[in-house]
Amino acid sequence: MIRAVQITKEYRTEGRVHRALSGVSFSVAKGEKLAVLGRNGAGKSTLIRLLGGVELPTGGFIEQTMSSSWPLGLTGGFQGSLTGNDNMRFIARIYNKPFDEIKAYVEDFAELGKYLSEPVKIYSLGMRARFAFALSLAIDFDCYLIDEIIAAGDQRFQRRSHEELFEKRADRSLILASHMGDFIKAYCSRAIVLHHGRGNLFDDIDLALQVYNDL
Amino acid sequence: MRKFAEDFAAQSRVVGALLIREIYTRFGREGLGFAWIVGEPLIFAIPVLLTWSVVRGSSEHGVPMMSFLWTGYLPLLMFRHVGGRMLMFVRVNAGLLYHRQVTIFDIFLARCLLEVVSSLTAVLVSGVLFYSLGMMDLPRDLPMFYLGYLYMIWWCAVIGLIIGAFSERTDWAEKIWQPYSYLYIFFGGVFFMAAWLPESLRGWALLQPSVQAYELIRAGMFGSAVRTYGDLGYETTALAVLTLIGLLLMRDARKYVIAE
Numbered sequence: 192m193i194r195a196v197q198i199t200k201e202y203r204t205e206g207r208v209h210r211a212l213s214g215v216s217f218s219v220a221k222g223e224k225l226a227v228l229g230r231n232g233a234g235k236s237t238l239i240r241l242l243g244g245v246e247l248p249t250g251g252f253i254e255q256t257m258s259s260s261w262p263l264g265l266t267g268g269f270q271g272s273l274t275g276n277d278n279m280r281f282i283a284r285i286y287n288k289p290f291d292e293i294k295a296y297v298e299d300f301a302e303l304g305k306y307l308s309e310p311v312k313i314y315s316l317g318m319r320a321r322f323a324f325a326l327s328l329a330i331d332f333d334c335y336l337i338d339e340i341i342a343a344g345d346q347r348f349q350r351r352s353h354e355e356l357f358e359k360r361a362d363r364s365l366i367l368a369s370h371m372g373d374f375i376k377a378y379c380s381r382a383i384v385l386h387h388g389r390g391n392l393f394d395d396i397d398l399a400l401q402v403y404n405d406l
Numbered sequence: 407m408r409k410f411a412e413d414f415a416a417q418s419r420v421v422g423a424l425l426i427r428e429i430y431t432r433f434g435r436e437g438l439g440f441a442w443i444v445g446e447p448l449i450f451a452i453p454v455l456l457t458w459s460v461v462r463g464s465s466e467h468g469v470p471m472m473s474f475l476w477t478g479y480l481p482l483l484m485f486r487h488v489g490g491r492m493l494m495f496v497r498v499n500a501g502l503l504y505h506r507q508v509t510i511f512d513i514f515l516a517r518c519l520l521e522v523v524s525s526l527t528a529v530l531v532s533g534v535l536f537y538s539l540g541m542m543d544l545p546r547d548l549p550m551f552y553l554g555y556l557y558m559i560w561w562c563a564v565i566g567l568i569i570g571a572f573s574e575r576t577d578w579a580e581k582i583w584q585p586y587s588y589l590y591i592f593f594g595g596v597f598f599m600a601a602w603l604p605e606s607l608r609g610w611a612l613l614q615p616s617v618q619a620y621e622l623i624r625a626g627m628f629g630s631a632v633r634t635y636g637d638l639g640y641e642t643t644a645l646a647v648l649t650l651i652g653l654l655l656m657r658d659a660r661k662y663v664i665a666e
Binding site: 202240243244245246247249261262266267268269270272273277280281282284285286287 | 416419420422423426427430431435500501502503504505506507508660661663664665
């Protein structure tokens, strides 16, 4: 279970306070799949980063009784100047997992071949997505925090992600920020729509998507 | 107790992983990579010490010049490297905070440890070199010498802690660090001993933890041949208070972190 209670996040830029999130509350039970909807700049990525513990909320708190992945997005989580293999070694060490197992899984899933011995900064967005996703699946979390990353991969990657995440790991939770309506409709049972820092929860995905489209 | 042991093991693992990563990213993985950790400070130290010992003659206030410079300059390198590496150390490593088990304190520890180890290895290598060339004697009172270095390491780490945490909060930290780390060469105790100062200045100079640590190191280096003014009680108290301030600032710094 992950529970966010009245979380607020403010950023100070050029002396002005900008409130990205303002009193957002929700909870995600084990196995539940929650979509995070909102226009660009509505605070989706901020919310995912707060849930991942990358940044701290200005107000409110987040309670967690299950393990959650780091935010899987197009930035963060890796050292660009290090190779894929070295990044894997680092992550295997800090999560206390055997490197060989992690490597075998990532090699199979991400299909990056010799690119694993190249610096991560030369990876294309799709390669980065495959790498991040494979690595987080190899570590194995109760809840995956996904920030638009699946969309960056190709068809084959999307199909395989689907198998791994929704078939083999159907009991895991998912918090997914995305603009892909069909995708959300297929997998998520609830949604939170962010607008002007406020969050509205919907148990009806169609209604949530409709509200989002009307924003 | 068991919980503590587990936490300790987990934290050592994270700091170890950060340390390896730091070495890879700073020095590369191939060739000389690892040797640079020692080589870098030596490239500063050896030419500077040799030049000065030639320019300034063989002794100063009755102490052998080379030994004096060696006890002054190498800790200065440690101070400047530890402090300099901590400027905005969280911001440049914000990507690491994507992983929950990495705390900013772990990043601080790993960076600090690498700089300290690198500086101490340079102390050892240059010391052995100058000794074997007959340019310098060994420290007369080794336990005192080590104790002095221990306090010097503590002082450098505390400065790193404070400057690092402070630099995440305001750009002023960098603006203050530049002149401070330069002026420190003159007033930090690098090139003088308390005994050489007029009495009116000595008390002021000894308020600085760095001057205290230098006194201890030199008491170890020259033994009873010189008069030193190190005060362990004062030094320990001063550093403990500064450590506390640094830790409080550090805890606060997490709030200012903005990830990529």
